[in-house]
Amino acid sequence: MAINRRQFLIGAGGLAAAATTMGLGACAPGAPSGSQGGGEQGGATTLALAWWGNPTRNKNTEAEIQAFQQANPNITLAGQPGDFASYWDKLATQTAGGQAPDIIQMDMAYISEYGNRGALLDLEKNGADTSKFIEGTVESGKINGQLVGVNAGINSAVIVANPKIFEKAKMDVPDDKTWTWDQLSEVAAEVASKAGVPFGVVYLFGGDPMFGAYLRQNGKELFTEKDVGFEPADAQAWFDLMMKFQKAGGIGTPQQISEEGSPGGGKPIDQSAIVLGKAALQYQNSNQLEALNAASGESLKLLRAPSLAGKATERKAWYKASMLWSASAKTENPEAAVAWINWFANTKEAVDIDKAERGIPPNAELEEYIRPKLSPAQQEVAKFIADIKPELANTPIAPPPGGGKLAEIMFRYETEVLFGRATTAEAAEKFVGEVKSNLTV
Amino acid sequence: MSAISELSTVHRVKAKTPEEKRLRAKEAARDNTAGYLFLLPWLIGLVLIVAGPLIASLYLSFTNYNLLQAPQWIGLENYARMLDDPRLLQSLKVTFIYVIVGVPLQLIVALAIAMLLNEGMKGLAFYRSVFYLPSMLGASVAIVLIWRQMFESDGLVNQVLRLFGIPATTSWIADPKYALWTIVLLHIWTFGSPMVIFLAGLRQIPGMYYEAASVDGASHWAQFRKITLPLLSPIIFFNLVLQIINAFQAFTQAFVISNGTGGPADSTLFYTLYLYERGFGQFQMGYAAAMAWLLVVIIAAFTAINFFFSKYWVFYGD
Amino acid sequence: MTDVQTTLTEEPTLTGPAPQEAIHHRPTWADRTRSVLKHILLIVASLVMIYPLLWMLASSLRPTELIFRTPGLWVNDLYVQNYTEGWYALSYPFGQYIINSFIVVVGAIAGNLFACTLAAYAFARLKFRLRGLWFSIMLLTIMLPFHVVIVPQYIIFNQLGFVNTFVPLILPKFLATDAFFVFLMVQFIRGIPRELDEAARIDGCGHWKIFSRVMLPLMGPAIATTAIFTFIWTWSDFFSPLIYLTEPYAYTVPVALKSFLSATEGSNWGPMFAMSVVTLIPLFLVFLFGQRFLVRGIATTGGK
Incomplete structure (x- = not known):
């Protein structure tokens, strides 16, 4: 009796496992989806819409959903808000289960993971309209020539300055159109010692955009389509530059640097050094200015990244997508998903609600339309984005699959170097090796 | 695992007469049926919910599975890759230190406090609740923020040290030499769960034993050794086994304190943290599954050793 | 150990209260100083334990932008707006998430108490075939890291159509999947x-009677422990509700609390701490009252 039961149990366990395994296969692109949330009933469609954000963005997005539904009465959107860190765990699990949301707010670090594996819809083919987009803002969403993400807001890597700290040091905020990396090092060291703050500049070396800028000025890139775009020697030069900054006294002690962490992998933005008055300069994305101002109670200034040549026009700047809109390749109603993306990108109703919360609108007409309605900080960002147009070079491609962790790996090896546990040469060698070995192309 | 099956076998008084033997046999059959009936919900759960994912994860460990496309069979490749993965080695080192130092210390603190709080005194309920509080907050944002702040260069810990004339400026949380120890300390500090289990166990010890021992003039220490320890041993054993299992899988606190990076410089890269990074961060769920099964082997070995030695010191009422 | 064993073979009468409460004698000066010292020690230790909570409380009464710029615990002006703001800051009033959490918690406790006992x-008590094997398998199920099981598990519940319901959070408890408590x-x-x-068996009781009449009453402390832990762990569980509950009306408290935070866009710290305090109150109360059962346990149920 027990044996029969056992056989039954083992058999049933095997069945459950088989069902699971079949489920794993079912998520392969092109496989028919099960009971997807977006079922069509009598012409009316319900689509799931996932995004990450804080309560401000959540309120905005809910209002946008309302407005969109009014304009498109036969489409219902079911919102799935989340926070950035856990958003990706959830999305990966849902996608693996064949239940990805129809419309997905996407990030540059993940777009090729999903896009390269056939999980995202080709938007161009399904009628996405980016005809009014400012030059250089569409490319970020292209993977293997397919448009799988539509830029939802323009961003740029900047250095934010706290004028009060410069005042305290009796110094002028430096001229960002002519400064070089070496001058930045001098300024940082001087302002830190004169104003008595731990950091002249913080986050400069921990994030990949600044490394990317440095590489581009040296004729390299972070990534090529299928590989790492730089050599260990380039990484070593970057690490050496960091040590030069550190010895000059511009970026704090190793412990202080490690305590701040890297941008994104460190403290929340409202506890960052510049907010707490501990830093004169800080690397950030331009669309974070408003949050930084609110948290610090100051009005911070946006500065360009430095250049090798001392000429801003040669600094090889680019427009970054702060985030993108993608759609699941398995959505049952591609037209409806693209309808939302087009509505968000190209209508005044959308931009009236969103303003520049997700970044400066990439649609040139809407950018012009909305600029006077923006908050002072957002206006400053919009002006900055417009001002740097002559300094733009090509738009860098999204990191290939497995490349999204570059910044994290880089900061780890930088920490090794700072604490004297590795030379810059050793660290550079290992850093490049690890990034390469993570790529799955 | 045979040690476990042997140990969980109930030792019965041997039957003597044929009559008794017959009764025993009947009883055994009845026990067998009843056993499976009582076990039924668990068995259903095993088949419906637990076994499938368990077997699936074993299968996935032999595949290349990026979550977005169907898994591809690659045989032992994941396991082979694990052999020369320096970060895997680092994560094992971090986890072993944490288990070997953190678990015993936490259990000793939990037992000591539980015994202190087992006595009748004023404000007992309050003290118990307060001592459980950190565990209740668990890895909530507040705990993690405050923990980071406490161990920063200008944090509370250094301020207290300075009060005693020690010029401390080290950032304990940011230096790769010390960061792991702050998490070990956090682990010890959240001793609430084993404490509560110890408390419950202490309540099960009949008071009469202590009374008799007191009358005989036994000291507190003798009472602890001769009564408390042996009678509490099943519970101590439980806490030891489970805390080791849990500590090997330690994730949340390390995750939130290092923002998921295991930093600074991988000094707090716990095994499951690395596993998670591989699985969800780098979309290498096949590799993560292989890592998971290596961990299962390690934990199972520890558990088997625990069960093996338990017969020398764990005393059961049955 | 041997002398305990011999004691145990005698019929124990489980009536004695804890010894320290039973022995009455006139307190001496030494006793009193000892008691005072103990309380001082406990109060100091309590402060160490309670500090984060106090900080959280203080932070919940400060405007968000002052929280990380103000050291210490002293609050000058009580900024109670955090509480009203926090309650209404998300898609639904915060009470909705508390109710959701309560439903899940109550279901989980019922499930664990039913199936695990x-x-x-x-x-523990029945001899059946393959018991050792099943027991080993049960232990094995808690050794596998959660992160590699969640995807296959999600697939199962998705195929059963239970995503965005509380079923994946409650049903497993009724099937004793929490091996910890077993x-x-x-x-x-x-x-x-x-x-x-054994005595009940000789009286002719079947296993169900022995279980329900003899064992369950004796298991008071274990049951209380299970209930308390299930409450607290389910209440603060984040990952499962995150994965299984997709729409805001179904979110539980930890998922809702996370929506206040955004590392890159700026967080509503004040309201988040305020709601954390609000949701901690039931936890603290449950423990404060629940631990009484740990005190009574055997003393009240074993006999009068």
Whole structure:
């Protein structure tokens, strides 16, 4: 009796496992989806819409959903808000289960993971309209020539300055159109010692955009389509530059640097050094200015990244997508998903609600339309984005699959170097090796 | 695992007469049926919910599975890759230190406090609740923020040290030499769960034993050794086994304190943290599954050793 | 150890309260100083334990932008707006998430108490074929890291159509998948002298009667522990509700609390801490009252 039961149990366990395994296969692109949330009933469609954000963005997005539904009465959107860190765990699990949301707010670090594996819809083919987009803002969403993400807001890597700290040091905020990396090092060291703050500049070396800028000025890139775009020697030069900054006294002690962490992998933005008055300069994305101002109670200034040549026009700047809109390749109603993306990108109703919360609108007409309605900080960002147009070079491609962790790996090896546990040469060698070995192309 | 099956076998008084033997046999059959009936919900759960994912994860460990496309069979490749993965080695080192130092210390603190709080005194309920509080907050944002702040260069810990004339400026949380120890300390500090289990166990010890021992003039220490320890041993054993299992899988606190990076410089890269990074961060769920099964082997070995030695010191009422 | 064993073979009467409460003698000066010292020690230790909570409380009464710029615990002006703001900051009033959490918690407790006691009784007291094997498998199920099981598990519940319901959070508890509690109860039962159920067996009781009339009452502390832990762990569980509950009306408290935070866009710290305090109150109360059962346990149920 027990044996029969056992056989039954083992058999049933095997069945459950088989069902699971079949489920794993079912998520392969092109496989028919099960009971997807977006079922069509009598012409009316319900689509799931996932995004990450804080309560401000959540309120905005809910209002946008309302407005969109009014304009498109036969489409219902079911919102799935989340926070950035856990958003990706959830999305990966849902996608693996064949239940990805129809419309997905996407990030540059993940777009090729999903896009390269056939999980995202080709938007161009399904009628996405980016005809009014400012030059250089569409490319970020292209993977293997397919448009799988539509830029939802323009961003740029900047250095934010706290004028009060410069005042305290009796110094002028430096001229960002002519400064070089070496001058930045001098300024940082001087302002830190004169104003008595731990950091002249913080986050400069921990994030990949600044490394990317440095590489581009040296004729390299972070990534090529299928590989790492730089050599260990380039990484070593970057690490050496960091040590030069550190010895000059511009970026704090190793412990202080490690305590701040890297941008994104460190403290929340409202506890960052510049907010707490501990830093004169800080690397950030331009669309974070408003949050930084609110948290610090100051009005911070946006500065360009430095250049090798001392000429801003040669600094090889680019427009970054702060985030993108993608759609699941398995959505049952591609037209409806693209309808939302087009509505968000190209209508005044959308931009009236969103303003520049997700970044400066990439649609040139809407950018012009909305600029006077923006908050002072957002206006400053919009002006900055417009001002740097002559300094733009090509738009860098999204990191290939497995490349999204570059910044994290880089900061780890930088920490090794700072604490004297590795030379810059050793660290550079290992850093490049690890990034390469993570790529799955 | 045979040690476990042997140990969980109930030792019965041997039957003597044929009559008794017959009764025993009947009883055994009845026990067998009843056993499976009582076990039924668990068995259903095993088949419906637990076994499938368990077997699936074993299968996935032999595949290349990026979550977005169907898994591809690659045989032992994941396991082979694990052999020369320096970060895997680092994560094992971090986890072993944490288990070997953190678990015993936490259990000793939990037992000591539980015994202190087992006595009748004023404000007992309050003290118990307060001592459980950190565990209740668990890895909530507040705990993690405050923990980071406490161990920063200008944090509370250094301020207290300075009060005693020690010029401390080290950032304990940011230096790769010390960061792991702050998490070990956090682990010890959240001793609430084993404490509560110890408390419950202490309540099960009949008071009469202590009374008799007191009358005989036994000291507190003798009472602890001769009564408390042996009678509490099943519970101590439980806490030891489970805390080791849990500590090997330690994730949340390390995750939130290092923002998921295991930093600074991988000094707090716990095994499951690395596993998670591989699985969800780098979309290498096949590799993560292989890592998971290596961990299962390690934990199972520890558990088997625990069960093996338990017969020398764990005393059961049955 | 041997002398305890001999003591135990005598019929124990489980009536004695804890010894320290039983022995009455006139307190001496030494006793009093000892008691005072103990309380001082405990109060100092309590402060160490309670500091984060106090900080959280203080932070919940400060405007968000001052929280990380103000050291210490002293609050000058009580900024109670955090509480009203926090309550209404998300898609639904915060009470919705508290109700959701309560539903899940109550279901989980009922499930664990039902299924784990049954399984534990079988493992601890009944002799059945392959018991050792099943027991090993049960332990094995808690050794596998959660992160590699969640995707296959999600696939199962998705195919059963249970995503965005509370079923994936409650049903497993009714099927004793929390091996932690099964093992906990096994250890407790095995600490109970076998003579007690042996006596009931001789009286002709079946296993159900022995279980319900003899064992369950004796398992008071284990049951209380299970209930308390299930409450607290389910209440603060984040990952499962995150994965299984997709739409905001179904979110539980931890998922809702996370929506206040955004590392890159700026967070509503004040309202988040305010709601954390609000949701901590039920936890603290449950423990404060629940631990009484740990105190009584055997003393009240074993006999009068």
